[in-house]
Amino acid sequence: MSESPLTYSQAMQEVEQILAALEKNNPDVDLMSQQVKRAVELLQQCRQKLVETDETIKQVFEQFNPQG
Amino acid sequence: MTLQELNQLVRNNLRQQMPGTYWVQAEISECKEHFSGHCYLELIQKKEGQDSLCAKARATIWASVWQNLKPAFLRQTGTNLSPGLQILAEVAVDFHELYGFSLVIKDIDPTYTLGDQARRRQEILKRLEKEGVIDQNKEWPWPVIPRRIAIISSPAAAGYQDFMRQLTDNEYGFSFYTALFPATMQGGEAPRSIIQALDSVIDSGLPFDVVVIIRGGGAVADLQCFDDYALCFYATQYPLPLLTGLGHDKDSSILDRVAHTSVKTPTAAAEHLIATLAQQAMRMDDLADRLQRRVRQVLDNQRLTMQRLPGQLASLVQQQLMQANLKVERQSSALRQATRGVLLEEQQRNTLLSTRLTMKANTLMEQEQLRWRLLEQSILGFSPEAMLKKGFSLTVFQGKALRSIEELPVDALIETRLADGCLISKLQSKQTNHE
Numbered sequence: 001m002s003e004s005p006l007t008y009s010q011a012m013q014e015v016e017q018i019l020a021a022l023e024k025n026n027p028d029v030d031l032m033s034q035q036v037k038r039a040v041e042l043l044q045q046c047r048q049k050l051v052e053t054d055e056t057i058k059q060v061f062e063q064f065n066p067q068g
Numbered sequence: 069m070t071l072q073e074l075n076q077l078v079r080n081n082l083r084q085q086m087p088g089t090y091w092v093q094a095e096i097s098e099c100k101e102h103f104s105g106h107c108y109l110e111l112i113q114k115k116e117g118q119d120s121l122c123a124k125a126r127a128t129i130w131a132s133v134w135q136n137l138k139p140a141f142l143r144q145t146g147t148n149l150s151p152g153l154q155i156l157a158e159v160a161v162d163f164h165e166l167y168g169f170s171l172v173i174k175d176i177d178p179t180y181t182l183g184d185q186a187r188r189r190q191e192i193l194k195r196l197e198k199e200g201v202i203d204q205n206k207e208w209p210w211p212v213i214p215r216r217i218a219i220i221s222s223p224a225a226a227g228y229q230d231f232m233r234q235l236t237d238n239e240y241g242f243s244f245y246t247a248l249f250p251a252t253m254q255g256g257e258a259p260r261s262i263i264q265a266l267d268s269v270i271d272s273g274l275p276f277d278v279v280v281i282i283r284g285g286g287a288v289a290d291l292q293c294f295d296d297y298a299l300c301f302y303a304t305q306y307p308l309p310l311l312t313g314l315g316h317d318k319d320s321s322i323l324d325r326v327a328h329t330s331v332k333t334p335t336a337a338a339e340h341l342i343a344t345l346a347q348q349a350m351r352m353d354d355l356a357d358r359l360q361r362r363v364r365q366v367l368d369n370q371r372l373t374m375q376r377l378p379g380q381l382a383s384l385v386q387q388q389l390m391q392a393n394l395k396v397e398r399q400s401s402a403l404r405q406a407t408r409g410v411l412l413e414e415q416q417r418n419t420l421l422s423t424r425l426t427m428k429a430n431t432l433m434e435q436e437q438l439r440w441r442l443l444e445q446s447i448l449g450f451s452p453e454a455m456l457k458k459g460f461s462l463t464v465f466q467g468k469a470l471r472s473i474e475e476l477p478v479d480a481l482i483e484t485r486l487a488d489g490c491l492i493s494k495l496q497s498k499q500t501n502h503e
Contacts, residue, residue, distance in 0.1 A: 008212060008348075012212075012351065012355075015355050018359075019362065023362055026366070027366060032366055036359060039359055040359070043355060043359075047349070047352055049213060050213060050215075050240075050243075050345050050348065050349060051240075051241050051243055052243065057216075058245055061216070061245040061246060061247040061274065062246070063247075064272065065248045
């Protein structure tokens with residue numbers, strides 16, 4: 001599973017595309033459940049990107065900050 | 069004559085010759101506030117269009133004047149007396165034996181400074197516009213999720229603390245990566261210091277989304293340093309979007325004008341970043357919401373179809389049946405119609421037949437009757453009465469019609485009946501017919 005991770009914008013765009021397709025067509029239920037699953041995964045990833053904190057990155061950034 | 073005596077002479081002459089006050093245009097090159105409350109300045113005049121000086125003088129604002137003048141000037145111009153500032157000052161000329169020539173400032177006209185500032189700002193803005201760079205920083209797309217933030221500020225400034233607090237304690241739980249690049253944020257040093265800090269951001273090699281330039285809030289502070297041409301030009305050329313929150317509430321500076329986005333305070337800058345992320349969170353909520361609605365809709369439709377299917381089937385069958393019925397009925401009606409025709413025809417034929425039969429029968433009857441009548445008539449014609457009328461007569465003996473002469477004795481009384489009466493006679497003889 002070496003999928004290159006999508007950027008935030010790419011992921012959101014994909015969700016929007018999935019939604020647009022679902023709203024436009026009368027989807028087959030099996031196909032829909034696949035698509036929805038994908039969309040929900042992407043949304044979770046995106047949401048994560050707003051709140052997650054990578055401690056390594058944080059430390060690298062904060063080395064510039066004044067002590068104390 | 070001693071030096072002191074000479075200097076006293078100069079002083080006395082000066083005071084006699086130049087007793088009043090003068091309004092003087094000058095540029096401040098130094099400005100220091102003494103703890104005693106007095107303000108000491110150095111005023112200069114540059115040669116027209118050059119940096120070299122053609123005049124210079126020390127000046128003093130006594131504490132009694134300064135305590136009123138300082139806030140009034142700040143209030144009207146949005147800036148403190150500081151190096152580089154052009155002022156129009158009412159001065160008295162003074163000379164001291166020990167400290168030499170100096171001016172005593174009695175008043176400063178803030179409108180002159182404002183006018184000068186405005187003119188210089190206009191010049192710089194025009195120049196940036198002419199160079200075609202004034203909107204260049206705005207051309208960067210605003211990051212979709214600005215989380216990696218370089219901050220240019222004075223570390224000790226209240227504004228920086230406000231900014232950090234606002235950013236860290238955001239109600240959504242968004243997390244940001246911040247790095248502070250310290251700079252002097254006021255006075256003549258500020259432009260150069262800010263440029264250096266901006267350079268350090270690039271040199272750090274960290275992938276920042278945005279650079280925030282903030283300065284402590286609170287008192288209305290000096291904006292002059294953010295009108296610096298070199299700083300503002302540099303800002304237009306900067307490879308990351310700039311967000312300024314310089315803590316002013318009146319006019320904005322040229323740096324605000326050229327920055328990608330400008331808000332009033334450091335707190336507002338933090339809010340702006342949070343709002344950008346919040347907008348994305350809303351976008352996600354909206355997508356999730358629509359996704360959910362669509363799924364429900366599709367499933368509902370599916371369920372409805374399935375529920376409707378038997379009904380539809382039944383109604384379909386019913387419809388078919390009805391159609392079939394209708395057809396049958398139509399056919400049978402047609403049949404009836406056709407049959408009725410046949411029947412009618414038959415009936416008519418029957419009627420006709422029966423009529424003819426009746427007629428025939430009648431005719432026959434009539435003929436028969438006629439025959440009967442004729443027969444009757446003919447029969448009646450043979451009745452005794454008719455016979456009698458015709459001339460025949462009936463002979464009766466002892467109440468019986470005589471058919472033979474044999475049993476009749478001579479002298480028998482016989483009765484001969486004619487049409488109009490009867491004859492009673494006595495038999496004399498009888499003769500048998502002999503052929």
